Amino acid sequence: xxxxxxxxxxxxxxxxxxxxxxxxxxxxxxxxxxxxxxxxxxxxxxxxxxxxxxxxxxxxxxxxxxxxxxxxxxxxxxxxxxxxxxxxxxxxxxxxxxxxxxxxxxxxxxxxxxxxxxxxxxxxxxxxxxxxxxxxxxxxxxxxxxxxxxxxxxxxxxxxxxxxxxxxx
Amino acid sequence: xxxxxxxxxxxxxxxxxxxxxxxxxxxxxxxxxxxxxxxxxxxxxxxxxxxxxxxxxxxxxxxxxxxxxxxxxxxxxxxxxxxxxxxxxxxxxxxxxxxxxxxxxxxxxxxxxxxxxxxxxxxxxxxxxxxxxxxxxxxxxxxxxxxxxxxxxxxxxxxxxxxxxxxxxxxxxxxxxxxxxxxxxxxxxxxxxxxxxxxxxxxxxxxxxxxxxxxxxxxxxxxxxxxxxxxxxxxxxxxxxxxxxxxxxxxxxxxxxxxxxxxxxxxxxxxxxxxxxxxxxxxxxxxxxxxxxxxxxxxxxxxxxxxxxxxxxxxxxxxxxxxxxxxxxxxxxxxxxxxxxxxxxxxxxxxxxxxxxxxxxxxxxxxxxxxxxxxxxxxxxxxxxxxxxxxxxxxxxxxxxxxxxxxxxxxxxxxxxxxxxxxxxxxxxxxxxxxxxxxxxxxxxxxxxxxxxxxxxxxxxxxxxxxxxxxxxxxxxxxxxxxxxxxxxxxxxxxxxxxxxxxxxxxxxxxxxxxxxxxxxxxxxxxxxxxxxxxxxxxxxxxxxxxxxxxxxxxxxxxxxxxxxxxxxxxxxxxxxxxxxxxxxxxxxxxxxxxxxxxxxxxxxxxxxxxxxxxxxxxxxxxxxxxxxxxxxxxxxxxxxxxxxxxxxxxxxxxxxxxxxxxxxxxxxxxxxxxxxxxxxxxxxxxxxxxxxxxxxxxxxxxxxxxxxxxxxxxxxxxxxxxxxxxxxxxxxxxxxxxxxxxxxxxxxxxxxxxxxxxxxxxx
Numbered sequence: 001x002x003x004x005x006x007x008x009x010x011x012x013x014x015x016x017x018x019x020x021x022x023x024x025x026x027x028x029x030x031x032x033x034x035x036x037x038x039x040x041x042x043x044x045x046x047x048x049x050x051x052x053x054x055x056x057x058x059x060x061x062x063x064x065x066x067x068x069x070x071x072x073x074x075x076x077x078x079x080x081x082x083x084x085x086x087x088x089x090x091x092x093x094x095x096x097x098x099x100x101x102x103x104x105x106x107x108x109x110x111x112x113x114x115x116x117x118x119x120x121x122x123x124x125x126x127x128x129x130x131x132x133x134x135x136x137x138x139x140x141x142x143x144x145x146x147x148x149x150x151x152x153x154x155x156x157x158x159x160x161x162x163x164x165x166x167x168x169x
Numbered sequence: 170x171x172x173x174x175x176x177x178x179x180x181x182x183x184x185x186x187x188x189x190x191x192x193x194x195x196x197x198x199x200x201x202x203x204x205x206x207x208x209x210x211x212x213x214x215x216x217x218x219x220x221x222x223x224x225x226x227x228x229x230x231x232x233x234x235x236x237x238x239x240x241x242x243x244x245x246x247x248x249x250x251x252x253x254x255x256x257x258x259x260x261x262x263x264x265x266x267x268x269x270x271x272x273x274x275x276x277x278x279x280x281x282x283x284x285x286x287x288x289x290x291x292x293x294x295x296x297x298x299x300x301x302x303x304x305x306x307x308x309x310x311x312x313x314x315x316x317x318x319x320x321x322x323x324x325x326x327x328x329x330x331x332x333x334x335x336x337x338x339x340x341x342x343x344x345x346x347x348x349x350x351x352x353x354x355x356x357x358x359x360x361x362x363x364x365x366x367x368x369x370x371x372x373x374x375x376x377x378x379x380x381x382x383x384x385x386x387x388x389x390x391x392x393x394x395x396x397x398x399x400x401x402x403x404x405x406x407x408x409x410x411x412x413x414x415x416x417x418x419x420x421x422x423x424x425x426x427x428x429x430x431x432x433x434x435x436x437x438x439x440x441x442x443x444x445x446x447x448x449x450x451x452x453x454x455x456x457x458x459x460x461x462x463x464x465x466x467x468x469x470x471x472x473x474x475x476x477x478x479x480x481x482x483x484x485x486x487x488x489x490x491x492x493x494x495x496x497x498x499x500x501x502x503x504x505x506x507x508x509x510x511x512x513x514x515x516x517x518x519x520x521x522x523x524x525x526x527x528x529x530x531x532x533x534x535x536x537x538x539x540x541x542x543x544x545x546x547x548x549x550x551x552x553x554x555x556x557x558x559x560x561x562x563x564x565x566x567x568x569x570x571x572x573x574x575x576x577x578x579x580x581x582x583x584x585x586x587x588x589x590x591x592x593x594x595x596x597x598x599x600x601x602x603x604x605x606x607x608x609x610x611x612x613x614x615x616x617x618x619x620x621x622x623x624x625x626x627x628x629x630x631x632x633x634x635x636x637x638x639x640x641x642x643x644x645x646x647x648x649x650x651x652x653x654x655x656x657x658x659x660x661x662x663x664x665x666x667x668x669x670x671x672x673x674x675x676x677x678x679x680x681x682x683x684x685x686x687x688x689x690x691x692x693x694x695x696x697x698x699x700x701x702x703x704x705x706x707x708x709x710x711x712x713x714x715x716x717x718x719x720x721x722x723x724x725x726x727x728x729x730x731x732x733x734x735x736x737x738x739x740x741x742x743x744x745x746x747x748x749x750x751x752x753x754x755x756x757x758x759x760x761x762x763x764x765x766x767x768x769x770x771x772x773x774x775x776x777x778x779x780x781x782x783x784x785x786x787x788x789x790x791x792x793x794x795x796x797x798x799x800x801x802x803x804x805x806x807x808x809x810x811x812x813x814x815x816x817x818x819x820x821x822x823x824x825x826x827x828x829x830x831x832x833x834x835x836x837x838x839x840x841x842x843x844x845x846x847x848x849x850x851x852x853x854x855x856x857x858x859x860x861x862x863x864x865x866x867x868x869x870x871x872x873x874x875x876x877x878x879x880x881x882x883x884x885x886x887x888x889x890x891x892x893x894x895x896x897x898x899x900x901x902x903x904x905x906x907x908x909x910x911x912x913x914x915x916x917x918x919x920x921x922x923x924x925x926x927x928x929x930x931x932x933x
Contacts, residue, residue, distance in 0.1 A: 023659040027636045031907050042908035044636070047572060052548070058285065065570040100912055105575045105625035106633075112912045133282065136274050139657055141640055148904055150894055152640030157275055 023049055023107075024137040026130050028085060031145040037119055041096065043085060043111045045131065047103060053134035054080070065103040074098055081111055084130025089117045121166050126153065129160040191838050192718045192863045198725060199702040205381040210706030211693045218698055220245040221376035221401040228408035228465070229344070229482065231365060234356055237341040240373050241306065245333040248379060252328040254321050256379075256387040258398075260371035261342050262318045263390055264296025264350070269317055270392045294343065294350065298374065301339040311336055318390040320374060338374050353551045354558070359485065359507070362458045366486075366507055367409075368546045368558040370479035371396070378597070380698055388599050394652030395598035395605075398476040400696060406469045409482045412462040414449055416488070416505040416542045417480035418555045419472030427468050439490035440501065445519040449488040451508050457484040472538075472554065474696060476595050479553030481505055481544040489515065493523040496535040500526055506545035513563050513577055518543045521578060521620070525585040528616040532684065533589045533691040541588060543581050550580040552587030559584050575625060582620070583613045594694045601701060602652040603724075607666025608704075614667060631676075632888035634660065634668040638729040639835075639893035645727040649701065668891060669723040676840060676889045677859070678714050686711035718838060718859060728836030733897035734843075734884045740826035745808055747801035755795035825875040829882060829900075830868065835893060838862040841869075844886035847877040854886070 026045040033040050047064055054060040059080060060073065067073035078098035087094050096113035103109045124144070132138045132155075140155040146166060153162040202208035204215030222245075227238035246252055263270050271293075281287055303311045303322060312323040328334050344367065347355030354370040378386045378397045386397045404422075407415055415427075424433055432448050439446035461484070472478060485507035493500045504518035522543050526536045538555050546558040561577020563569035586609045590596065596604035614629030627633070637660040638645065646655045648666055655661045674683040690699070690707040705720050722728060744750060779785035809817065831841060841857040853875070861869050884898040892898060895905045906914070 025637065025657055025660055029908050031909065040907065040909040042912065044908070048548075048576065056285070056289075057283075063564075063570050063573065065572055100916060102912065103570075103572055105572055106627040107572065107576060107579070108627070110908060110912065112909050114909070133280060133286070136276075137658065139644070141636065143636070143639065145907060148896055150639075150896070154641045154644040156644065157277070 024131070024135045024139065026128070026138070026140040028128060028140070028142045029145070030126075030142055032117070032121060034147075037116060038114045039087065039089070039094070039096075039117050040114045041085070041112075043081060043113065043130070044108050045111075047107055047109045049131060049135065049138075050109065053131050056134060064101065064109055068101040068103060074101075077101065077111065078113075081113065081130065084128065084132075085113075086127040087115065088125035088127075090120075090122055092118070124164040124166065125161060126155075126164070127161045128153075128155040132157055132160065191722065191866050192860070193721070195705065195717045195720060195725075198721075199705065200382075200700075203381075206700070206703055208706065209710040210690070210703045210708070211710075212697055212703075215249075216697070217247040217249070217381070219247055219376070219379050219399045221399045223373070223401060223403045223405070223478070225373055225403070225405045225478070226408075227372065227405070229367060229369070231410050231413075234344045234346075234365070235341055236344050236369065236372055238373055239337065239339045241335055241337050242374075242376060243333055243335040244328070244376055246328045246330055246379075248381075249330050250379075251330065252324070252379065254323050255328070255334075256377040256385045257320045257322065257338075257374045258371075258377055258387075258390065258396070259298045259300075259315065259318050259320050259374055260390050260396070262297040262315075263392060264294070264342075264345055264352070265317075266293060266295050266297070267317075268297070269389060273391065292349070294345070296343050296345045296350070298340050298342050300374070301341070302337075303339075304337050306335045306337060316389075319377070319387045340374065342372075344369070347549070348547070353549070354479070357547055359509070362485075364458050364461075364483065364485050366481070366483040366546065368479075368481045368544060368549075368551075370477070370551070370553050370558075373478075375477070376401075378698065382698075382700055383597070383600075386597060386599060390599070391653050393655070393658060394600065394602060396477065397597045397599045398595070400474050400476050400595065403472045403475060403478045404469070405472075405478055405480075406467050407480060407482065408465050408467045410462060410484060411464040411466040412457045412460065412484040413466070413482045414454075414484070414486040414488055414505065415468045415470075415480055415482045416486070416503060416544055416556060417468070417470045418475055418478045418553060419470040420539050422469040422471055423467075427466050436490065439503075440492055440499070442491045445489040445491045445502075445504075445515075447487070447489050447515075449486060451487050451511060451515070454485055454487045455508060475538075475554040476592060477553050479556050479558075481546070481556070481558065483507065487511070487515065489519050491519055491523060493526050493541070495526060495530045498535060498537055498539075500536055500538070501540045502526060503540060503542045504544070505542065509547075509562055509565075510545040511563070512567060513561060513569055513574060514545050517574075517578065518545070518559075518581060521581040522585050524620055525582045525616055526588075528619050529586055529589050529612055532612050532615055533688060534593065534695045536588065537593075538588065541585055543585060550584050552584045552592070554592040555588065557581075557584035557587065578620070579613070579617065579627065582616050583609060586613050586616065589691070593696060594691055595696070595698050597698065597700070598652070600651060601649075602655070602658070602662035603648045603666040604699070604701060604704070606662045607648070608670065610663045610667035611670040614671065628664045628667045629671050630888070631668055631672055631891040634664050634891050635729075635893045637661075637664060638891060639731070640729075642727045645729075647727050648724040665723070669719075672723075672839075672889065672891070673708070673716070673719065676842070676856075677716070677719060678712055682712040682714060683708075718863075722837045726837065729893045730837045730839050730891045731833075731835030731894045731897075732839065732841065732884060732890075732892060733832045733834055733894070734829060734882060734900050735832055735897075736830040737882055737900045738828040739879075740828070742820070742822075742824045742826065744820055745805060747797040747805055751795045751797055751801070758795070822876070825878050827873045827875060827879060827882070828870055829873065830870045831884070832868050833862060833866060834897075838866065839890040839892075841871065842885050842887065842889065843871075843873070844883045845873065845875060845879045846881045846883070847875070848880045849877065851877075 023046040028041055028043045030041040051064060060076060082096055094115045094117055096115045098113055100112040126142055128140045128142055141152055143150055143152045204213045207213045222243040223240055225240040227236060229236050303313050314321045345352050345355040348357055354368050357366045376399055378399050435446055435448045486505045488505050490501050490503040493502045502519050502522040506514040522541050526541050530536050540555050542556040544558050547562050548560045549558055551558045559580045561580055590609040591598055591605035598605055610628050614626045617624040617626045644656050646661050674680055686708045689711040690704055709716050838859045840859045843855045845853045855873060857871055882900045885892045
């Protein structure tokens with residue numbers, strides 16, 4: 001009976017968004033800086049997607065470009081980004097500091113972040129489900145740069161976490 | 170021996186087969202040419218298309234937001250086939266309670282985290298078509314069956330070739346609140362002044378396309394793959410509140426009944442104006458918002474040879490218009506917007522419409538419709554023949570950010586551009602989104618660049634697609650994927666094809682060949698139904714450029730471009746002149762690497778035996794191997810006497826030889842564009858066609874013969890191939906900074922406004 005109820009609720013909960021020209025793609029470029037011992041990352045996402053998501057989730061109801069120098073808004077962005085862009089290094093969750101926001105005229109916004117990490121990274125677990133709760137079409141990607149080598153990882157609704165094992169040889 | 174040879178052959182076989190794959194012709198992928206569509210990509214002698222003419226009367230109830238209508242469709246069968254039934258599209262059924270589009274969404278429990286999520290998911294409304302009757306023109310009921318978003322009308326007697334049939338449909342539906350439900354059309358409610366703005370489309374049962382490719386294109390509407398529609402003539406009467414202004418596909422037939430004398434006068438002025446004329450001003454619209462008339466008026470529009478009809482209606486509309494001359498045609502560029510769109514809309518919308526029509530006409534075909542309309546509708550961009558609905562709304566205080574301005578410009582150019590793709594060059598959107606979105610985004614890019622130098626276009630330049638193209642190929646769909654099954658719809662259907670066309674134009678074909686072929690495709694298929702093969706074939710047929718490898722890689726594949734420059738070797742030509750060559754050898758000897766013992770022994774050993782005793786050194790020890798002797802000179806003279814003057818010139822030209830090695834890491838073959846920087850800091854660019862990879866798809870080398878010594882080489886210096894890793898593109902190696910590093914480099918300690926304050930302090 002419980003299962004039946006749960007299934008029924010799932011069907012009723014479904015909704016659909018039919019905006020014609022959506023983007024639904026967030027991209028993160030992430031690098032381990034061995035000199036500073038920090039992970040440096042830039043999350044690039046479609047400005048109007050993120051604004052819409054923030055608005056619909058009741059987080060913020062203003063254009064990002066107006067808030068790029070607002071300390072309070074910075075804290076909100078930082079918390080929100082840390083929810084949708086999580087990094088676990090050697091089994092320990094790390095927290096990103098938001099260091100800058102660049103709203104581009106091409107329609108995307110860059111969020112620049114960094115976080116201190118252990119000096120010897122062996123395992124990275126990345127969860128990147130930013131905007132996925134707002135848009136069923138959302139798909140994300142991380143390009144990780146380690147010792148000048150680039151590797152890319154896809155994040156989908158049914159695959160929000162990826163793992164990298166690093167060799168320190 | 171035979172065995173060895175056989176083994177070698179077998180070992181080479183996979184690589185030979187592989188080597189052919191990227192440059193293999195597209196014979197198997199493309200449909201066989203026939204009488205309907207030629208091998209050159211043009212409509213064939215047997216090409217046909219159906220015609221669907223509509224006479225529609227609808228009304229909107231502004232109190233209940235219900236649209237009711239009745240239409241007479243006259244369908245003409247130009248095909249050689251007899252049709253036992255007709256298929257129509259009921260697109261509004263995507264809002265039916267049992268709609269498949271809701272059921273097919275993948276979900277998980279995490280989607281229901283907050284009360285807001287639950288509320289959103291629980292929200293449902295019945296917005297499907299309510300078909301009341303389908304009858305013959307004489308009133309006899311016709312049998313029909315509705316299959317979700319499709320409806321089949323069963324014919325008592327098959328519709329024969331060249332025959333036509335007329336029938337009537339009566340229906341109604343609840344217009345969707347676009348701000349709550351979403352959608353391509355619907356209404357926006359303005360709470361402050363209690364008014365509605367309707368942007369209405371897919372509002373009537375529409376004929377499906379029947380053609381030589383699909384038969385009936387009756388694939389269900391699931392939300393992404395848009396519309397596939399036959400051309401026809403429309404006469405549409407729309408009854409709305411009497412103070413509403415309507416903008417619609419086609420030409421207004423009864424201005425005397427619906428416009429005031431003043432509005433008619435301004436409308437006439439606009440027909441010859443080269444800048445926007447206000448037909449309804451903001452003050453007039455604001456007055457109507459308050460007064461709200463009670464009666465109704467009926468606006469009638471006619472449109473010829475269009476594939477669809479849409480309109481917008483509101484008493485809030487401000488309306489301006491101007492004339493655009495395209496070839497021999499006069500086109501009315503018009504905009505309809507509520508005051509909430511100002512100041513952006515009054516300033517830019519109609520001028521953008523005019524610019525788009527002119528620029529697209531230059532690159533494609535002359536725009537032949539009488540009007541082109543941009544309607545302001547929050548958070549959307551959606552296109553229909555002659556009319557489109559566009560977002561880009563300023564703040565309530567009338568200010569707007571720069572990205573809002575560019576967002577509005579971009580969406581207007583894009584949606585007006587859709588008049589060409591797919592409204593006139595009428596591809597099958599249900600099947601191939603890229604054929605309209607991709608081609609349109611490409612011309613949008615060209616149009617944006619002609620609007621403002623350095624316009625920050627989101628899509629078009631090759632390097633902007635690199636993020637999307639790298640990564641796990643499992644999650645990157647080929648462009649040639651059905652609209653409903655595409656990963657990353659925006660990047661796949663808009664960005665990648667637009668980029669591919671830009672690369673064809675700038676890098677593979679060149680502007681002259683590309684522009685001619687692209688225009689030829691548009692001319693051939695205007696007011697017709699092209700397929701991907703027609704496009705691919707025309708581009709080759711009109712340019713004499715074999716592009717099969719390009720279509721295969723960019724449209725049928727999901728590889729990315731990552732070509733690395735692995736190594737550079739340097740050689741100089743031997744002049745054979747002993748004076749020159751022996752001097753070089755001497756210098757090389759003197760500058761050779763020396764071992765540590767040899768260096769230390771210079772000082773540690775004060776004198777060797779042979780230095781102290783001259784009798785030790787014999788002929789070998791005493792001779793100077795770098796000395797040019799008489800024999801050297803004689804041999805050189807004899808050698809020179811054998812050479813022609815041209816050979817002598819070449820010998821003395823001091824040519825420098827550089828062998829560059831490349832690896833194709835990403836899989837997608839592309840030309841090699843190599844910039845050489847010489848020691849004197851001048852540069853030279855070499856462009857090697859992609860066919861260099863035709864036999865060796867993984868590794869190639871190329872020798873560049875230069876007049877001067879080079880100090881560095883860079884691959885893809887103008888970022889024109891969408892290379893996804895620039896770190897392996899240079900020799901000596903050069904690591905590109907990350908976005909984070911670039912940000913840190915330019916980071917200022919003050920924001921632009923703080924800086925401006927300091928500027929003003931200096932002024933004062």
